[in-house]
Each structure stands twice: as C-alpha cells, then as structure tokens.
Amino acid sequence: MDRCIMCIVLLFAALSANGGHTKEIPNFIVMLMDDMGWGDLGVFGEPSKETPNLDRMASEGMLLTDFYSANPLCSPSRAAMMTGRLPIRNGFYSTNAHARNAYTPQDIMGGIPDSEILLPELLKQSGYHTKLVGKWHLGQQPQYHPLRHGFDEWFGSPNCHFGPYNDVNTPNIPVYRDAVMAGRYYEEFQIDKRTGLSNLTMLYLDEAIQFIKQQHLKKQPFYLYWTPDATHEPLYVSEKFYNTSQRGLYGDAVRELDYAVGEILKTLVTLGLDKNTFVFFSSDNGAATYAKTSGGSNGPYLCGKETTFEGGMREPAIAWWPGKISSGQVSHQVGSLMDLFPTILDFLGLKPPSDRIIDGISLKDTLFQNTGVQRPLFYYRGNTLMAVRLGQYKAHLWTWTNSIQEFNRGVNFCPGQEIQNVTTHDQTQHDPPLLFDINRDPGEKYFIKPNSEEYRSVMPEIQSAVATHIKHLVPGTPQLNMCDEAVMNWSPPGCERLNKCLTPPASKPYKCTWPH
C-alpha cells in the first residue's frame, strides 16, 4: 500500500513537471469486443443503425477508420494488445504447422509468459488500480491469470464460453472473482443455448459501474479492461434486449453492448470523471463470417476472422476523452490495438520498456491533434507474415483462407466471396507480392499489375519495411504448440470452497492441432 501511494506521488510529480502545472491523473477504460466486425456499428454503415450510444461516442470523440487488430484471432490479438507486441514476439503463436491460427482453448499448456510486460503491470506500478471484467484468454492455468499479470481485480473467465460440457470429459469454463472461481458457465452462470438468453453482459456492466464508482469514491486512478463476449458464439443476450434487433440474436447482443457502453459513459459523466478518463472501444478481430447470419458484419471488407484480409483484422475503433479529444473527428491514421500500450503510457509521460521491441506506437498526437504518421502494419497468421500495409497500399506475401478439404466440408471464411488468386484454398506465396490499393479498392479485388508504374514505385518501400522487420525479428518461445487435457479447468483455485473441484486426467501432453 505504501508503495502504491508513493507511486502516485511520483507520477503526480512527473505529470506536474511535464505540463508545468498540476494535472489530474487520468483514468483509462479499454472496451474490447469479441468477434465484432468493422461494419457492425451504425457509424460504420450497419444498415439497421442500432448502435446509438456508440455512434454518439464517436460523434463526441474520434472515429478511427483504419484501425487493426494485431491478429485475426482472439488470444493472439489480446496478448498483443496487452503487451504492445506482435504475437510472434510475445509467444502467442504455434510452430506446429505453417501459418496456422492458434489460440487458448482450455487444453492449451501455454499462456502469457512472465517475461512479457503487460500494460496493467506498468500502470499498477504507477499507482493505478486495475481491473479486468470479462474474457481474459491469455492462458487458463493459474500462473497465467490476470492477477499474476498486473490486475488487482478480475471478474470473468479465462476462456471462451463454449459449452455446455459434461464436467466429465471436459469441465465447464469457470468464472472467476479475482483469484478464485465463482462458478462455471452453464452452471452458476447460465447461458441458454437454445434461446441465447443470459444475463452475463448485465453482470459485466454492473461490475464495470461498481468498479468506477468505488475508485471515484477513493479518488483512485484506475484502469478498467472491459471485455464482454456476447458477440462471440454461442451468442447471448439479456431478456431486455432479446428479439429487439432487426438482425437477429447477433444484433440483440450488439444492442445490449451498445446500451452498456452508453451506461458506462453516462456513469463517467455523472461522476464528473468524463474529462479525466480516456475510453477506447474496439474489437479483437473481424466478424466471424463463417458463422453466417449468427456472425457480424465486416462492411465492405473481404472475408473475416481467421484471415489476413481486411475483414479479418480491420476493427471498429472509437476514442473518447471529452476536453482532450475534440468531438466529431475522423482519423485515417493506420492504428493497431498494440498502440494502446505506448499511447496510454505516453498520456502519463512514460516510455515503454526499452529492453524489447514494442510494435505499437503512441497515437497521442493523432488523438489530440489529429496528426498522422506513416508506419507499416504487419498482418500475421500464426508464425507467418502474410501481408503488409504501408500508406494506402497492402501487399500480400501469402494468401490463404482455409484448406480446400475444410472448405468442402462447409467451413467458409469468405462466404459469397471468391477472388481468383486471392481467396486461395492453398497457402499461396506471392513473389512478387499481390498489391492492392485498399482505399480505392477496400474489397481487395483488383490487384495492381507487377509491371505497372504504380507497382514499381510502391513496392521498394514496402519490401524495405518487410526486410527491416524481418531483420530485427526474434520470435518468442511459442506458447500455443502443446496441449494437455490435464491442464483444463478441472480444479480452479477456490473450487473447494464451492465444492466444484473435478479430478483431472493424467497428464498427456500432445501437439495441438490447428486446422487453419
């Protein structure tokens, strides 16, 4: 406790020195949606226009049109956001096969390494009180839990809310209250798989609001990482929003999340915290196009989750900080979830760790002055650099959707879309790379001919950015190679208290299979 108070004093002093006069220490709220697509918000063109609160948030702040996740899949994307580093560096990838999407199902052995520095760790050191509400996804074994990696509080789950399982072959996913389990999905925390009814988003909203109020009372700077997962299959929604959307259950879930965002912002305003709180809204990867009408929308962009086309990694993004971020702005700055790490540190006058490569860049000037800076954006799939964006150009070094065998079984990441030599069903290397102007051609339909003047004038700079990237790349130890049923959520900490401990099978590690 003494340590933290000291930190606040130091930070306060630093902020004062920085600005030349006394400033309030800002709060930070990062709202990260699950499988929500670029096109799911009214302000991004969703025809039903059912997100009035998010649309208002955008009109009161800054809309970022060219904002990306660091990966087309959940766990790597979230690990990258937390560390400011690409999954290939922080270990959230697999080398079991080439260019495969790997994540953290509950039989995964890996998780976020202790050697990685997470944003909440640095904020905690600076006197912030930190809380995660929602899905973690950086490893389900206790050593990987949020409270071991910078969070003071946690309400939510380590894995996706898949199920119901039978607790014999597979345990149901636990929901944690801080370091101990509070129950399991489909047991204490119900999701009706038939109807989609569940009060989880309301629980997560309530947690957020209570947390904000408590910190406000204590005059305690806070960092809230809010990650409800209602838009990830199996979709869920509260009774209040059930069957209220034009778009079916997926739209119901979006409407409830939009409502919740509105309530959180309203709480900030009511408490007078709005001018002192940076709120950022985004999503972890593109909409799950394979989920058909149960998935979201990627607007005009190609394909979705699991792919390195724009639909897989371009995200809705809104920054809100009344008084600091002017209202009604649009930025086309190429941004990444990884930028939140250095940006939030920059707000405090702090630099990111200098002993490692940080892939994110500070967007402080973009947010405060709407300036722009050119930077390359790297699209990874597993252990492979698939594509690069620089300015309005995107070059595919590799293309792949999924295998033709899987595709023929009905798994389709690009339903209704087929672009020759682009939406390939084998892992196709492109040398020379396939080049697109994604401003003129957001759908990645019309490649720029390699013998054209445009191609020849653009590619050298892109190739140079790739070469520099590769030159400095030291891949982290892959965390997503090995699986073991023994590490599943059989006996989470606190299970004894609830009499919910299950007996794990004997440990039998095996190489995880990542089909696509």
Add this chain to the structure above:
Amino acid sequence: MDRCIMCIVLLFAALSANGGHTKEIPNFIVMLMDDMGWGDLGVFGEPSKETPNLDRMASEGMLLTDFYSANPLCSPSRAAMMTGRLPIRNGFYSTNAHARNAYTPQDIMGGIPDSEILLPELLKQSGYHTKLVGKWHLGQQPQYHPLRHGFDEWFGSPNCHFGPYNDVNTPNIPVYRDAVMAGRYYEEFQIDKRTGLSNLTMLYLDEAIQFIKQQHLKKQPFYLYWTPDATHEPLYVSEKFYNTSQRGLYGDAVRELDYAVGEILKTLVTLGLDKNTFVFFSSDNGAATYAKTSGGSNGPYLCGKETTFEGGMREPAIAWWPGKISSGQVSHQVGSLMDLFPTILDFLGLKPPSDRIIDGISLKDTLFQNTGVQRPLFYYRGNTLMAVRLGQYKAHLWTWTNSIQEFNRGVNFCPGQEIQNVTTHDQTQHDPPLLFDINRDPGEKYFIKPNSEEYRSVMPEIQSAVATHIKHLVPGTPQLNMCDEAVMNWSPPGCERLNKCLTPPASKPYKCTWPH
C-alpha cells in the same frame, strides 16, 4: 401568367383550409445522383468519410436506410420517379428480349409518353416554377424534352455524357439551355477523358443556386430537380477537387457533389428558405460494380447496377426540411424513388391522379412522424418481375446477373462475389422463390430453406402481394424497343443559331439490342 397566379391562390387557399391557418407554400428540391451507391456516403459507412455535407444533411434530417430505386438502370429509374409509376407501366422497358435492361441511348426512338403525368406538370399547374438541372434521360427527341413535360427551365443534357464522338457517325450529346441547345459535350462543354477534368458539376451547382435566388426574389414557389452525373462513367471532376480523395477519381467526383449539396443547403439557409424547402437526396441506381475502382460502393450489399440484388437498387437517401423533419432521425421504412411523386403532392394536400395506378406511396407520415407502413416492393428488370420485398424478406422469382458469354468476356456485375444459385449467369426462375431475410442477411447469401417453418409462414403473404400486383398490371406500350440512328442528336432545336446542325442519316428503324 394569370393562370399561374390563380393556381397559387387556389393552392394557398387549399393549404390554409387544410391546416386551419395560413401556411407558406413549400419549395421542393430533388437531388438525384447518377450511379452513386448506397455505400458511398460516410454516413452509410464509406471508410474514407469524405462526405461531410451529406453526413450533416442526414444528421439535420432523416436518413432512410431502406430506400430503393424503381429499377437497376438509369432511364427507367428516372421515368419511374417522375411519374410515380413502375417502368412496366410508364413504358420504360423493352419486350425485345426477356428481362433485359433497356434505357435511352441517343438512337432510342421512344421516350416519356404524353399520356404519362409527371410530377413537374402537376406542380406547374399548381403555380410552381420548375427547373431541371442536369441529365434528363427520358428521351432525346424534342417531343420528349423536359419543357414538354412540366419543366419551365432546363440546363443539361438529354442523354449520358458518353463520347467524344466524331459528329459524323455519331453526334456528340447536346447540352440544352431550356428548349434549345447551348453546345455539345466535348465541344463547348469539355470533359477531359484522359484526366477526368471538367467544370460541369460547378456549372450545375451555379445553375441551381441562381435558380433558387431568382425564385426567392420573386417569392415564387419552386421545384428544382438537380441531376448532375459526375459519378457516371466517364467520371469527371473540377480542378478544385481533382486528386483530393482517398478513393481516386470516383471519390473526387463524390467530394465535389458533396460540396455542391452543402452549398445548395447553405444557400437555402442564407435566404431563409430552409424551413420552407423539402430537400431529398438519392441516386438513380446502385453503383456500377462493373466499373471496378472507377465505380462506387454498395456497402454490404450484393452486386450492383443492372441487377435486382440489393446492390443494384438500394440507394442512399436523405430527407431534409428543418422544422418539419426532425433532426437526427433514421427510418427503416421501405421507400422508393416513386414515392416522391405522391409524397410531394401530399405536402400540398393534393392527391395523385386517380385514373391510373400509382406505385409510389406518400411518405409524409414517415418523414414527419417517423411512422412506418408495410408495403411490397417490386424489383423489375425490363419486362420481368424478378423479386419482391415484404418486411424484412425478399423473394427472388428470377435471378440473373448477365450471360455467361458476356461474363467470360470480362463484364462482371458482381466482381469478387459468387453465390451459388443466386448470382446466376443464366436467367433462372425460382419456383419456389429464393427467400432471404435481408436484415439478418444483407448480402443475400443464405437462403431460407423452402421446407422451413419460416419460409412457410412468410411466403403466402408475399405470393399474395405478387398475385395482386400481376392481376392489376396493364403494361404500358414499350418505349425502348426500337432504335434508329436518324433520331440521334444531329440537329437539336437551336443548332442553326450555333451553326452546329448535322445531317441525319436516312431513317432505318431497327430493334434495339439489350445485351443484359
């Protein structure tokens, strides 16, 4: 003159009686874009967000998300809007082949029949001063010209600005000032085909503003039909907006049109006419997807111009009338360009002609009170009813993009899109119809199985709407069957004055060929 003054008096009396107190007679401005798609406006999700004036117009008025053209092609769409009647009724179709898109190139013999009643005719009778600025497209022979069908003034062209022609085999398209030609495209009215530079949109803007100012001075109620065609190939833009868009020349053209819309609205505000002027913005058909990166965007919708998928007929639409239409509204009312006819009449307390079927409905209550009404929407292609929308459901009776021969030659109305049994390359009749929920599935990708409960509960009402429609359908005399090079714009009225008369060839009428 006496007649008109009398009309104003009568109308004024009618309006007073209607409301029980004296009201100002409103002005009407209809802005109809050319080949602009649903997804081309920032407010509809275009990523570059380059339409600040249109987005503001929407925020000050009502955005209509479910608004349609009456046809996926220009001439029939415009004829339908002017008459409030489907092309199959007003004659803007062909029977030369099945389900073909026909329009009014300059060798067309037909045009808008005298028997049709056009909105400006009724408004003129009620004392309005009426002007068309831009493309007409309801027939190039003098008997079909705007001044013969209700317009007091015209500045613009009868046909598309294709060319340049050599004036020997084909004459360049004339630009008219009222009843006489003022010059020709590529001659007096330049479009640089290499760069795309042309000042035409600025000319059309200036015409609009001068017209509004003149009517204001005369205290004369007016109807302005403003139809610039900069977004129709060959694209054009003024120097001021050249190379300013992220999206290339198409985006430059959109930016200039957005600017022009802003200037027109600003003029209304400056003159104090804003509270007394209904302004409606839309487009004649979906974006020309076949034009690749020179075409616009249909957002999440399928295919484009020439097709009866959503991308071909769903249009951007904004209604603006400060004080009458509340700001910041969104309506999901299924609307049609044909609705402008009865809606504008309704604003005046007038009923549409009762001696014929009017397909449009009054949207007055939708616009003023944001109420909704269920109505079937019919998607025609030429002489064939291809599809029907009722509520959130759309049933395809026929599907067709274009012939496989044409497709193999590179003409593609659905680039990058391929949905089995939907984006067909033969004219495919669907019995039972292909049913989609276009709210849950805006991309028309997932048909509802005919043996499902949903299908069985929905189809009877749709089938009944079709049966009623067919029962009362008396097709008009097809105007777009016959072509003749002798009827081209060789010697438009007034050509003598400019010494620009050309000698027509001998008349040789032939059946027009409509390839798709």
